Amino acid sequence: MIIVDRIEGCFAVCENDDKRFEIPLSLVPPGLREGDVLVKKGELYFKDRAATAKRRMKAAEKMRKIGF
Numbered sequence: 001m002i003i004v005d006r007i008e009g010c011f012a013v014c015e016n017d018d019k020r021f022e023i024p025l026s027l028v029p030p031g032l033r034e035g036d037v038l039v040k041k042g043e044l045y046f047k048d049r050a051a052t053a054k055r056r057m058k059a060a061e062k063m064r065k066i067g068f
Contacts, residue, residue: 001051002038004028014038035059 005013011022012032028038028045037051 002040002045003055004032004034004036004038006034007032012038 002014002016005015005020007013007025008022010025012025012028013020013022023038023045025032027043029047032038032047035052035055037048037055038045039048040046
């Protein structure tokens with residue numbers, strides 16, 4: 001699973017299995033945000049909407065449990 005950590009300059013800084021790497025923004029969909037999950041198809045990356053939504057719901061639940 002490729003997760004966007006942040007956007008920095010012309011790159012999306014991503015994580016995958018405890019490894020960090022950069023992907024040029026020209027290879028990712030427009031509107032990419034921190035926390036989005038990406039899937040690689042050929043040379044391009046696409047947002048996995050279902051996986052992203054699932055991660056966001058889990059994060060929101062954790063925040064509710066600690067009182068935020």
